[in-house]
Amino acid sequence: MSKRTIGMWLYTNSGGDKIAKKIIKKLKDRDIDTLDNINLRHAIAKNANILHNDVKLNKLDLFFSYNAGEQTQYQMYLYQALNRVIPMINSYESFALTEDKFHTSFVLRNEGILTADYKLCHRDDGHQLKKIIKKWDKMVYKPTDGWGGVGLTKIESEANLDMLLPFLNQMDLRYFYVEKFIKYDNTDFRVDIVDGEFVSCYGRKASDTDWRTNITSGGSVFLREANDEIIEIAKKACKVCGVDIGGVDIIYDLEKEAYVVLEVNGIPAFATPDQEKMGLNFNDKKIDLIVDLIDRKTKK
Template identity: 55%
Template sequence: MTYPNGNPQVGIWMYQNSGGTAIEAKLVAALAERGITAVTGLNLRDARALGGRIVCNGVEMENLAAFLSYNAGEQSQFQVYLYQVLSQSIPTINDFNAFALAEDKFRTSHWLTQHGMQTADYRLCHKHDMAGLREALHEFGGKLVYKPTDGWGGVGIVKIDSEQALNMLTPFLTRTDLRYFYVERFINYDNTDYRIDVVDGQVVGCYGRKAPKDDWKTNITSGGTVFVRELNDEVAELAIKATQLLGLDIAGVDIIYDREHERYVVLEVNTIPAFATPEQEALGINFNAKKIDAMVGLIEKRVRNQLAKLNTKVA
């Protein structure tokens, strides 16, 4: 494979809000220092697949040495579908199979639990198995959380803390085109969590999030706020283990402390964890430089491996 100016090329689609433009510029500059050219703006929304190729904004995607898709808020089914196809041809960070596993909340909890990690108690029920849902409400101490198995930012998550609340939700569940519903035991915690960023098997950042007054969801999009939080070894090890079990290159692991059972619980694993915004950096949450360095090192490693593989095929 030959590239313009001799440098291998990688593709990047990066979110542009909340400081994303500046992060992208730093990634591009750091990759250039390592002899790697970054082609930006490769939003697969603009791509077409034909003749054995995926072409996006004039770039034949299969000719790239690697691709980084880092935009959680603008993903569509079309983009994810092409991402899956692209992962079969070139290194994508994260690999699609790992990405798809971690994007599914039920599959994530089920897989981690099977491998001995503590997650929230859960149940997956057929949409017409209302008896199973009622059993879960009683078994989980009268409080559970309904979650869509996909999505992000706390969208669609509903707390159910009584038979009356369940009765109000039941007509909605039975009328939708959902094939199943997923619920978790509501965990008694202090309305704060840890968000731990992991890149290539190492922790690169940690901060805390706190739910707004009279609420319980810590997501920033749900009104949560961030604060500086010290990381302990146990939480760090849980985050790394969860990331590795899911096969992810990059992850943001959400962990809370279960006060009733006195243990840490892996609540969710995010595949596109945001960098600290300029406002968050002003609060002292300063992990962006370390995260960028780790991501650049990861991309370089994947590029070198890809080039070595291609050269072996040619030889």
């Protein structure tokens, strides 16, 4: 078997640099070389090749992109092109799907996975939003491509909607995406899945001044076990979305008395050093499963 070489771009903050070193070492033990810190933002495409520091990335055996915080439109454009000729983790198709909240919910619902009730309408159909707020009582406006809770806006009345619409119109959006606000206990489950295998589960809790559980919105992490139903929902959600690696956010709907998938994240973070100290000890298992996945995907 010829020597295998992969490219990798993994976030370096919050302990990501140490995670990358562990992955590289374990791959080396399997005779797989790694070109690290391959940020497609600094690559160029020339004729049949995509070049990064004169390395032909399209000749690699696989590219592993795992950095949500530094994505650019250019980087994602080359991500798509590169995936046309070599394997990726995650594939561009699954990455693009999970980056879009509407498309994710649409696909999940068609496969029988419960999500929040939603509505997508054209920017000129604001009257549809007024009809839906009367029906739902409360709803959440979500940018379809946002992450970390950024841009989420809770709408609790028609008056709130009237105040929000002019602002949204100024942003020149092509469409509005809203979800019915779910009555829940202000906590969620984050379930990590790698290659169809359960890795871990932990909880996140909203702060006293916010309803969002996202850490960037003031939420906090706590230890939490997942039951068999939650694990199966997460596995199915990842399979439906086609992700090799996924973090599935699940809440319990107190009115429907059922678990609801809020989001499938294609780049779920590893536990930070502080989170490891509090007992989140899934990093090694996740690393091993990722190395196994890379090994399998790069075998000739």
